[in-house]
Amino acid sequence: MKLVFIQTGGTIDKDYPQKTKGWAFEFGEPATTRILEKLNPSFEYEIITAFQKDSLEITDEDRLNLAQLINSRSEQKFIITHGTDTMIETAKCLTEHIKDKLIVITGAMLPERFYNSDAPIQLGAAIAATSLLKTGVFIAMHGIVKSSATIKRNLDTGLYY
Template identity: 60%
Template sequence: MSISTDDNDKILFVQTGGTIDKDYPRSTGGYAFEFGEPATIRLLDRLQPSFAYTVATAFQKDSLEVTDQDREELATLIGKASESRVIVTHGTDTMIDTAKYLQLAKNERLLKHKTIVLTGAMRPERFSNSDAPLNLGAAIAAVQLAPAGSVLVTMHGVVRPAQEATRDMETGQFK
């Protein structure tokens, strides 16, 4: 099977941090998780996809530390990218906020014709019981099937437009 290199078929994966990308501490005596290479790289290596892709890092932050300036930089990175399909891995606490920011930004600039899907994980990809593989897989399907110009959130087997995405803060489930 040949892999298309047309940028309309290529998917851009953008790392922003969050639980999906957290890794065990590399320093001795470290107790907090650290950010390392994008979890997407390991997941795609296992998948061996038949589509072309690029992986980029916008920033590596816990989502509670993401600012509107970070969101603006993310929007700029996406806008400048040649790919029309984009998956953003993001922390779950403010993922919906970032999706809504990108939804508003898409009307103002080069994001108009981009299909953007945000996803993440409740447990780091490094954990054997992580939800990262399922969530990334759902994002890959969604970004290929959604109409151009869509901004979606996909978590827990649910895909919703940014403006309709909600989260039950008691259970942590996205709806």
């Protein structure tokens, strides 16, 4: 069974700009591509980009388009890389609009391009979760995997629990 990775942006995919004059980040190739090259996975996969936005800029329309994209696919298992600030909102929206598929949302606190990034471990946890879970919408962050109905975030520490 094929696993579909969907890039939506967020810190995990931020990169240094290819231009001069500034420290701003920009989005480019999905971080998932580089992480999977190192993993050398024994499963079939595809990586697609839905959009590339900071999660604070994701709209309800973006979330509905994401749900439509997933519903239009024949595959059953999806991992969405997403910014951490609005991950829960996206998970709740997808729960309302997608049935009989497995979606695991993950992200990173530091860009994958940083040497000390948490991106590989977060994506690894999401991949492992797809081997164990059947259907529903889940978030994999900080060493836990929880459903969209039970996941919470401590806004002081940034940690999901």
